[in-house]
Amino acid sequence: MFGYPAVLKTISVSPISISLKIEGKSLNEINEASGKLKEFGDNEFEYLDNYPITINYKDGTSETTSIFTGLHVTEFGVQMLTIKTFEHVINDKEIASIVFFGTEIPIHS
Secondary structure (H helix, E strand, O other): OOOOOOEEEEEEEOOOEEEEEEEOOOHHHHHHHHOOOOEEOOEEEEEEOOOOEEEEEOOOOEEEOOEOOEEEEEEOOOEEEEEEEOOOOOOHHHEEEEEEOOEEEEOOO
């Protein structure tokens, strides 16, 4: 991530969110490299997503998170939890894969 090693330990998919748990010794550096949240549009509470994911559906369509929603926490510089929440319910049973920092992770439901 941003040129630093990290390991995606777990991924959890539900109809309202996707959670990713990442581990690595360089998470503080990754956070610094990602930069501060950047405001988006006219709403002062909307920010661009520094850790975007792409959801690929079984029907061939996809969507990428571009606006930050949810939660992002780094613990002790070695564990990161990012939770992407959605305004609309997603059909988690129709997700084929998720792409995170260029790595495609198949989802078996």
